[in-house]
Every structure is written in C-alpha cells, then in structure tokens.
Amino acid sequence: MAVITYRQALHDTLRAEMLRDENVFLMGEEIGRFEGSYKITAGMLDEFGPRRVRDTPIAEEGFTGIAVGAAMLGLRPVVEIMTINFSLLALDQIVNHAAKIYGMFGGQNSVPMVIRTPGGGGQQLAATHSQNVELFYAFTPGLKVVAPSSPADAKALLLAAIRDDDPVLFLENLALYNTKGEVPDGDEPGEIGRAAVTREGSDITLVGYSRMARVALQVAEKLAAEEGIDAEVVDLRSLRPLDRETVVQSVRKTNCAVVLEDDWLTYGIGAEVAASISDGAFDWLDAPVRRVAMAEVPLPYAKPLELAALPSADDVVTVVQQTLDAVGRRSDRARAR
Amino acid sequence: MATTSRARKRPQRRSTKDGKQLLTYYRQMLLVRRFEERTARAYTEAKIGGYCHLNLGEEATVVGLMEAITERDYLFTNYRDHGYALIRGMDPGRVMAELYGRSDGVARGWGGSMHLFDTEVRLLGGYGIVGGQLPLAAGAAMAISYRGGDEVVMCQMGDGTTNIGAFHETLNIAALWDLPVVFVVVNNQLGMGTTVEMASAEPELYKRASAYRMESARVDGNDVIAVRDAAAAAVERARTEHKPFLLETMSGRLRGHSVVDPATYRDPEEVQAVQEQDPVATLHNHLISEGIADADQLSAIDAEVGEVVAAAVEFAENSPHPEVESLFDYTYATPVPNDSRRLPADPLFPLDPTAGA
Numbered sequence: 238m239a240v241i242t243y244r245q246a247l248h249d250t251l252r253a254e255m256l257r258d259e260n261v262f263l264m265g266e267e268i269g270r271f272e273g274s275y276k277i278t279a280g281m282l283d284e285f286g287p288r289r290v291r292d293t294p295i296a297e298e299g300f301t302g303i304a305v306g307a308a309m310l311g312l313r314p315v316v317e318i319m320t321i322n323f324s325l326l327a328l329d330q331i332v333n334h335a336a337k338i339y340g341m342f343g344g345q346n347s348v349p350m351v352i353r354t355p356g357g358g359g360q361q362l363a364a365t366h367s368q369n370v371e372l373f374y375a376f377t378p379g380l381k382v383v384a385p386s387s388p389a390d391a392k393a394l395l396l397a398a399i400r401d402d403d404p405v406l407f408l409e410n411l412a413l414y415n416t417k418g419e420v421p422d423g424d425e426p427g428e429i430g431r432a433a434v435t436r437e438g439s440d441i442t443l444v445g446y447s448r449m450a451r452v453a454l455q456v457a458e459k460l461a462a463e464e465g466i467d468a469e470v471v472d473l474r475s476l477r478p479l480d481r482e483t484v485v486q487s488v489r490k491t492n493c494a495v496v497l498e499d500d501w502l503t504y505g506i507g508a509e510v511a512a513s514i515s516d517g518a519f520d521w522l523d524a525p526v527r528r529v530a531m532a533e534v535p536l537p538y539a540k541p542l543e544l545a546a547l548p549s550a551d552d553v554v555t556v557v558q559q560t561l562d563a564v565g566r567r568s569d570r571a572r573a574r
Numbered sequence: 575m576a577t578t579s580r581a582r583k584r585p586q587r588r589s590t591k592d593g594k595q596l597l598t599y600y601r602q603m604l605l606v607r608r609f610e611e612r613t614a615r616a617y618t619e620a621k622i623g624g625y626c627h628l629n630l631g632e633e634a635t636v637v638g639l640m641e642a643i644t645e646r647d648y649l650f651t652n653y654r655d656h657g658y659a660l661i662r663g664m665d666p667g668r669v670m671a672e673l674y675g676r677s678d679g680v681a682r683g684w685g686g687s688m689h690l691f692d693t694e695v696r697l698l699g700g701y702g703i704v705g706g707q708l709p710l711a712a713g714a715a716m717a718i719s720y721r722g723g724d725e726v727v728m729c730q731m732g733d734g735t736t737n738i739g740a741f742h743e744t745l746n747i748a749a750l751w752d753l754p755v756v757f758v759v760v761n762n763q764l765g766m767g768t769t770v771e772m773a774s775a776e777p778e779l780y781k782r783a784s785a786y787r788m789e790s791a792r793v794d795g796n797d798v799i800a801v802r803d804a805a806a807a808a809v810e811r812a813r814t815e816h817k818p819f820l821l822e823t824m825s826g827r828l829r830g831h832s833v834v835d836p837a838t839y840r841d842p843e844e845v846q847a848v849q850e851q852d853p854v855a856t857l858h859n860h861l862i863s864e865g866i867a868d869a870d871q872l873s874a875i876d877a878e879v880g881e882v883v884a885a886a887v888e889f890a891e892n893s894p895h896p897e898v899e900s901l902f903d904y905t906y907a908t909p910v911p912n913d914s915r916r917l918p919a920d921p922l923f924p925l926d927p928t929a930g931a
Contacts, residue, residue: 303709306717307713403907
C-alpha cells in the first residue's frame with residue numbers, strides 16, 4: 238500500500254499492463270514524444286518504443302476507429318483522447334461502431350478497447366474545453382463507462398477496463414490528477430458496474446461520481462464536524478451499467494438524497510439517478526431528491542463566472558441544509574450557526 | 575503510379591484458360607444478379623425489412639475484387655454488401671436468412687441487409703454509416719502490421735464516401751503508418767441521387783490519394799478481368815511492400831439507390847447507357863461470340879444458379895425467428911453486474927405497495 242497521485246496510479250497501471258500483455262498498446266495525440274498532455278504516459282515511448290506507444294495525427298475519428306478495428310482483430314488498444322471535448326469528433330466511431338459491433342453482428346466479434354479521457358472545468362479553458370459529456374456515452378448500450386474518483390479506483394478500474402472484452406470509456410478528471418490516496422499493491426481489478434459506499438452515514442445520502450464523489454466525501458466530513466450531520470456517500474464509479482441498487486439501498490436507510498454532478502442538470506446523469514431513487518425508494522423518501530449540477534451555460538472563461546457556474550462544496554452544503562431543514566431533521570444547534 | 579487503365583468496351587480475346595475462368599466468373603456474377611433480383615422481390619413481398627441496397631450492375635466489380643484477395647485476407651464493406659458476402663463464401667441460405675431477420679442468418683438476425691458479417695470468411699462487416707468502415711479496416715491492417723503478419727485488408731466503399739472526413743483521416747494514417755490495406759471506391763456515379771460531379775470537387779476520385787502520396791488507379795468496373803488484375807496488383811503490393819492503395823472502379827447502378835427508390839431523378843439516356851454496359855449481359859454475349867460457351871450452356875448455368883437462389887429463399891423461409899429471450903445476449907462480451915435486462919414495461923424495482931414508511 239502506497240500513497241500516490243491519481244496520475245501516478247494511471248501511469249503505473251498502464252505500464253504494468255503493457256508489461257503483462259503484448260496485445261496492450263497505447264495510441265493518441267501527443268502521448269509519446271510529448272509524454273501526454275497531462276503526462277500520464279511519461280516515459281512510455283522510451284520504454285516501449287513507437288510500435289506500442291503511437292503518436293497519432295490530430296484525427297480523433299480516424300485514430301479512435303483504427304483502435305476499434307485493431308481491437309476487432311484481438312489487440313487491446315488503450316486510446317487517450319486529450320479531453321472528453323475532443324471525443325465529440327470521434328462520436329461516430331465510439332457510438333456507431335465500438336458500441337455496436339458486438340451486438341449488431343450477433344456476438345461474433347468483441348471490441349476489447351479502452352478510451353481514456355479527462356473531463357472537467359475549472360481551469361479557465363472556456364466553453365469548448367470544459368465540458369462533461371460522459372452522459373453521451375453512459376446513454377449508449379454496448380459501451381461501459383467508468384468514472385473513478387480516487388487513485389485506488391483509478392488503478393482497479395483501469396485494470397478491469399483493459400482486461401474487459403468490451404469497449405470501455407474511462408473518464409478521468411483534470412481536477413483529480415494531482416489528488417493523492419492509498420493504492421493497494423498487486424493487480425486485482427475492480428468490478429465495472431458496481432457503486433461503492435465510500436462513507437457510511439444515517440442522515441442523508443450524497444451520490445456522486447468522478448470529481449463530485451470526492452467533493453461529496455469532503456462535504457460529508459465538514460457536515461459531521463460542524464453540524465453533527467451524518468451523511469452517507471455513494472460513489473457511482475460506473476455510469477454504465479449503473480448500480481441503482483446500491484443507491485436505492487442507501488436512500489431507503491437515510492430517507493433523503495442529494496445528487497452531485499459536474500455535468501448540466503437538465504437530462505443529466507443526476508436526472509437518471511433521481512428517477513431511479515423515485516422508482517426504488519419512493520415510499521422511503523422524506524424530501525424531494527435535489528441535484529447540484531453545473532449552471533446551464535457554455536462555461537465562461539472569466540474566473541468569477543466560471544466559479545459561479547461550477548458546482549462547489551459550498552453549493553452541496555447549502556442544498557443538504559435545505560433538504561434537512563425541509564423535513565425538520567436539522568438540529569436547532571446547527572441552524573443557529 | 576496513379577495510372578488509369580483504358581476503359582474497355584468489352585473484354586478482349588483471351589486464352590482457353592481465361593475462357594474457363596470467365597465461365598466461372600460468369601456463374602458468380604449471375605449468382606449475384608439472380609440473388610439480388612430475388613431479394614428485390616422478397617422485399618416487395620415484405621419478407622425483408624429496413625433498407626435494402628442491391629449490387630445490380632456491380633457484379634463484375636464484386637467478382638473481380640473478391641478474386642483478388644485470399645482466404646486469409648480481411649474484407650470490410652459498406653451497406654451494399656450482399657454480393658460480396660456471396661462471393662466471399664458466405665452460405666447463400668444464411669445470407670438470405672439474415673435479410674429475412676431469422677436466427678440462422680449470418681448475424682443471427684441482428685444486422686440485416688446492411689450488416690452482413692461472418693468471421694469464418696473474414697468479412698468483418700457490412701457497415702451502414704457512410705465512411706464508418708474505413709478507420710476499422712485501417713485498424714485491422716494496423717493489427718496485422720503490429721503482429722508482423724502478411725494478410726491484407728480490402729476496404730470497399732461508394733463514391734460518396736470520398737467526401738467524408740473519415741476517408742481523409744484514414745487515408746492519411748494508412749499512408750503514414752504503411753498499413754496493408756487496399757481501399758476500393760466502387761464508383762457507380764451516384765450517391766443516392768447526387769452525382770459525383772455535384773459532390774466532389776475532384777470527380778476523378780482515385781486522384782484524391784495523391785494528397786497522401788498513396789498510389790492509386792482507376793479501372794473499368796464492368797470488366798471482371800480488369801478489376802481482378804488491378805485489385806490483385808494492389809493487394810500484392812500491400813502484402814509485400816506494406817503500402818496502402820486506392821483503387822477506383824467505374825460502373826453503373828441498374829436500379830435505384832435501394833429497392834424502394836424508383837430513381838425518377840435519373841436521365842433516361844444515362845440509364846440506357848448503364849443498361850448497355852450491363853456487365854452480366856456483356857459477358858454473356860462475349861462468351862458466345864468468342865465461342866467459349868453456347869447459349870444452352872449459359873442457360874444451364876442460369877438454371878443452376880436459380881436453384882441455389884431458390885434453395886436460399888427456402889432456407890430463409892424455414893428458419894425460425896430469433897427467440898425474444900435472446901434479446902439481452904449480445905450487449906456485452908464480458909458479463910457485467912447491473913446490466914439492464916429490462917423490457918419496456920418492466921419496473922426498475924419490484925413493485926411493493928406495502929414497502930416504506
């Protein structure tokens with residue numbers, strides 16, 4: 238067990254899988270000579286050479302589709318798309334091809350590939366470079382979508398994704414790369430399709446994924462320390478399949494929930510989670526399920542506007558307080574603060 | 575190279591060996607012709623659903639191209655794929671069963687007309703999205719190159735595909751990475767109702783390869799031998815020198831874009847010109863005029879092919895529909911927890927009116 242960054246966990250896992258399996262190779266823009274826009278692939282070109290660490294032209298549809306074709310013949314490509322915004326240029330190959338080939342041809346040919354790509358705003362990159370469009374992929378049967386929030390999950394889910402025979406979109410986040418956490422030794426893969434209760438609690442359920450699952454944990458600690466509120470945190474980890482059961486079991490225990498997401502609210506992933514809670518825990522709910530999501534604008538460059546639009550820990554605290562106030566479950570002592 | 579083989583009105587005089595070969599090709603071309611005619615009928619009888627695009631008028635191109643690749647090579651095509659599937663060696667009954675959407679279809683009824691696929695004969699799809707197959711084919715070629723193999727990938731497409739981004743992205747990378755892939759533009763001069771001249775600033779489509787320093791050629795798609803020889807040279811070069819190639823074949827579309835298209839937008843003179851170049855009729859007449867076969871022999875071949883097609887239809891008619899229980903069998907190759915197996919009216923959670931508060 239070592240304490241390392243999310244970035245290091247990704248790097249070490251990629252390297253270990255390259256050493257383990259000759260069929261695993263990396264491709265993407267600037268991953269070799271430049272060592273990756275976010276340096277996940279630092280040192281890889283020197284160690285493995287250009288056959289297994291392929292710098293591609295700026296041609297997302299082309300190189301993503303080439304990875305799909307290579308996977309059809311049994312290789313295990315791990316594609317890096319520089320940010321999830323640029324994956325929109327490869328939508329046809331991801332949604333119309335990678336996701337369809339196994340089913341549309343009657344199960345004759347699997348597509349064992351991984352697309353790694355970071356989402357996230359907050360870096361003053363403005364509207365086209367700050368989106369969270371994982372929903373497009375989570376919407377699509379045939380794809381698997383994972384969104385780890387910790388270095389340990391980054392490792393476990395990347396191992397699972399590389400060894401899985403289906404196309405997996407592996408969502409990273411710019412704000413998570415430098416975060417640290419304990420990462421187990423060994424190479425035990427995680428389980429795609431399972432959420433995790435990352436903090437047990439009894440007063441309210443906070444549901445999040447990727448960066449917002451980490452924010453949920455921070456908020457829960459703050460609420461416990463300052464107000465004596467005991468929040469349970471569910472980290473979705475997998476967006477497709479979605480582990481509704483774990484979310485619903487938690488809400489049946491706490492009787493209220495707030496859903497956190499970095500994407501836009503309307504039609505967003507939080508809408509699906511809230512609808513699932515309505516389906517599975519309607520009779521247990523004491524309050525409407527609230528969502529904390531990004532403001533519905535193209536994200537502006539100017540810092541105060543960007544900060545206002547992105548969901549923050551303070552936003553989550555506010556919504557939790559309002560939810561508990563509404564059902565009279567927040568203590569007088571806490572309200573007085 | 576960037577050569578253009580001279581368009582020939584009809585095949586030239588050939589040796590006895592070529593004569594026997596031509597008879598074989600005639601039989602294959604006739605199989606495509608009769609299969610497609612029967613398919614059109616089945617479609618109008620509502621036995622076949624969805625979109626249905628036929629290879630009528632492209633028989634010489636289909637047979638010539640398939641003759642140029644070996645069993646171990648791979649093939650990717652667009653949605654006009656029936657003829658390729660038949661000549662590549664898919665069982666005609668299983669192809670027709672796929673068009674019928676039956677469980678014995680090559681893709682178990684999941685793909686239909688546009689998505690014929692059979693790993694046994696290395697035809698890795700039939701693709702319905704224009705240009706979608708190009709990156710895939712280059713990726714297959716990349717896998718071959720990664721492993722040091724000597725197989726070749728052939729990637730067929732229509733003329734309209736040369737205007738889409740995936741075409742240019744893929745040709746660039748294929749040339750950069752020396753991938754063993756032969757791209758074939760089957761130019762039937764119409765993308766649905768849009769002519770090549772309306773859609774392409776460079777209507778001599780094979781010339782587009784020059785932007786990627788890729789060699790290319792244009793060949794008469796109504797001449798089966800010319801197509802075979804041009805494609806074989808490209809395939810051999812891809813195999814031995816690991817260089818991609820762009821081959822353009824020139825032919826015509828005898829019917830509409832799909833079965834339901836009456837093609838009223840076409841100029842009658844243009845249609846007549848295409849009919850006059852009908853590759854099956856041309857070869858039929860050539861075989862007789864050159865003394866390679868007489869009319870009776872050719873009629874016998876037609877009758878024999880007719881039986882194959884009739885048997886394929888009978889097989890399809892008798893094949894069962896896929897079981898509804900199999901609906902969730904092909905979402906994922908690796909089973910995964912919480913995979914949705916919900917039918918439209920199913921609840922997400924068991925209905926339990928006594929639960930809760």
